[in-house]
Amino acid sequence: DARVTQTPRHKVTEMGQEVTMRCQPILGHNTVFWYRQTMMQGLELLAYFRNRAPLDDSGMPKDRFSAEMPDATLATLKIQPSEPRDSAVYFCASGLRDRNDQPQHFGDGTRLSIL
Amino acid sequence: QQQVKQSPQSLIVQKGGISIINCAYENTAFDYFPWYQQFPGKGPALLIAIRPDVSEKKEGRFTISFNKSAKQFSLHIMDSQPGDSATYFCAASKETSGSRLTFGEGTQLTVNP
Numbered sequence: 001d002a003r004v005t006q007t008p009r010h011k012v013t014e015m016g017q018e019v020t021m022r023c024q025p026i027l028g029h030n031t032v033f034w035y036r037q038t039m040m041q042g043l044e045l046l047a048y049f050r051n052r053a054p055l056d057d058s059g060m061p062k063d064r065f066s067a068e069m070p071d072a073t074l075a076t077l078k079i080q081p082s083e084p085r086d087s088a089v090y091f092c093a094s095g096l097r098d099r100n101d102q103p104q105h106f107g108d109g110t111r112l113s114i115l
Numbered sequence: 116q117q118q119v120k121q122s123p124q125s126l127i128v129q130k131g132g133i134s135i136i137n138c139a140y141e142n143t144a145f146d147y148f149p150w151y152q153q154f155p156g157k158g159p160a161l162l163i164a165i166r167p168d169v170s171e172k173k174e175g176r177f178t179i180s181f182n183k184s185a186k187q188f189s190l191h192i193m194d195s196q197p198g199d200s201a202t203y204f205c206a207a208s209k210e211t212s213g214s215r216l217t218f219g220e221g222t223q224l225t226v227n228p
Contacts, residue, residue, distance in 0.1 A: 043218040092156050106158030
């Protein structure tokens with residue numbers, strides 16, 4: 001069963017440290033999304049890529065966040081330097097842009113705690 | 116600007132009852148309306164989705180009702196079961212799944228045995 005794989009599942013680190021989250025999208029999917037989930041803000045889109053090119057990163061604090069797709073099988077989300085307010089669950093999702101109602105598939109997230 | 120508003124925030128239903136969650140959207144360009152189900156520690160998973168060219172879609176115990184003129188859609192869970200206890204999110208996008216989703220705030224459903 002195809003699935004989106006995210007690593008690490010949990011990350012605890014101190015304020016100021018660099019954090020890297022990784023995502024392996026479903027093979028053949030051409031669109032990758034990064035979402036952040038918090039109790040206060042719910043699910044919010046940070047950035048997304050199509051065919052590895054960034055389409056929209058307006059939801060991301062650009063001074064500290066960066067998202068890349070080095071190749072079709074890997075997407076990364078980095079935070080440097082991290083702050084306590086970045087504590088959240090970060091989800092990666094992948095999808096296939098077509099007209100056949102193919103759903104976005106979510107990974108199980110990276111639970112990030114910044115102390 | 117919150118483009119998709121969801122209610123209620125939480126819902127408690129008895130086993131066998133009907134659970135109803137409502138969403139309203141603002142952007143008339145939206146043309147794809149999925150519902151996602153999320154269990155603790157897991158990512159959201161697509162439950163059912165609808166396009167605005169139909170007013171209702173049913174899959175098993177789950178039904179979406181869509182009112183284009185009112186810009187509202189709702190999820191009905193018939194014969195609710197304790198295993199349905201989860202957080203439900205409505206969402207909307209301008210194209211199919213390959214485009215960005217705007218999510219509602221979520222509804223935490225508890226089905227009591």
